[in-house]
Amino acid sequence: MAAFPGADAELHEAAYAVVGAPLDVSTTFRPGARFGPERIRRFARAFDGYDRRTDCRFGEFVADDGDLEAWDDAAEYLRFLEGKLADHRADGRVPLLLGGEHSVTVAGVRATEPDVYVCLDAHLDLYDTYAGNERSHATVTRRALETAEEAILLGVRTGSETEWDRAAEADVTVIGPEDVASWEPAFAGDAYLSVDIDAADPGFAPGTGTPAPFGLCPREMRAVVRAVAPSAVGFDVVEVNDRDDGQAAALAGKLLQEFVFAGAGG
Known part of the structure; x- marks a missing residue:
């Protein structure tokens, strides 16, 4: 497996650690998220490692710790993944998680224990269980709220009636696509930022499970x-699959870079 391009720092000296989580067991429409980590790394090869806006060099801050290969028992896998990410956090590194389906986010949230869960997503993901599975990619926000005190969901444009009822409670804020451009963070405390690539219009990122x-x-x-990176203790980008010519993976990799530049370079 090739490392994320430009992630040249030694692990013990890095401020950020890339970890791949190719879990793909609960996808309900188009599977293929298992290819996400490799695909994101591959389509990041053309990126420059220097950011003029922040005068930040990606390779000075980021190490790639490889993939935690997935297996069929999602509950056990997420526990192991949580432990791996918690080790990075304990050693002072911000985990950068490459999915895999969105359920891997639960491990990231539990490992970093943020005050606020911030998510770019097309879907509410507020089911308590979906198809009898409490660890489905459609339950991620619900599970995140078992650790975080509130959830801020940006770009959401679909959900069931039951999910919208849950979203009306005080611990959830939903920002529709038309209002994202004017949104500014107003929360206190640490955040965990999750990017489900399907937050993008499928014209920009067709390679995802539920466009x-x-x-x-x-x-x-x-x-x-x-905006969120300076307050974030963890980051992931998820739900990239192999059903396009690399558009979704390229966007995912670039957003990961932007997270590091904004967090490390200011």
Whole structure:
């Protein structure tokens, strides 16, 4: 497995650690998220490692710790993944998680214990169980709220009636696609930032499991990543699959870079 391009720091000296989590067991429409970590790394090969805006060099801050290969027992896998990410956090590194389906986010949230869960997503993901599975990719926000005190969901444009009822409670804020451009963080405490690539309109990122039209443009997503990164204790980008020519993977890799530049370079 090739490392994320430019992730040249020694692990013990790095401020950020890339970890791949190719779990793909609960996808309900188009599977293939297991290819996400490798695909994101591959389509990041063309990126420059220097950011003029922040005068930041990616390779000075980031190490790639490889993939934690997945297996069929999702509950056990997520426990192991949580432990791996918690080790990075304990050693002072911000974990950068490459999915895999969105359920891997639960391990990231539990490992970093943020005050606020911030997520770019087309879907609410507020089912308590989906198809009898409490660890489904459709239950991620619900599980995140077992650790975080509140959830801020940006770009959401679909959900069941039951999910919208849950979203109306005080610990959930939903920002629709039309309002994301004017959103600014107003929360206190540490955040965990999750990017489900389907937050993007499928015209920009068709390679994902459950594409939903009328989504965000890449610049809107970048603005959110830049705004949240300085407060974030963890980051992931998930739900990239192999059903396009690399558009979704390239966007995912670039948003990961932008997270590091904004967090490390200011």
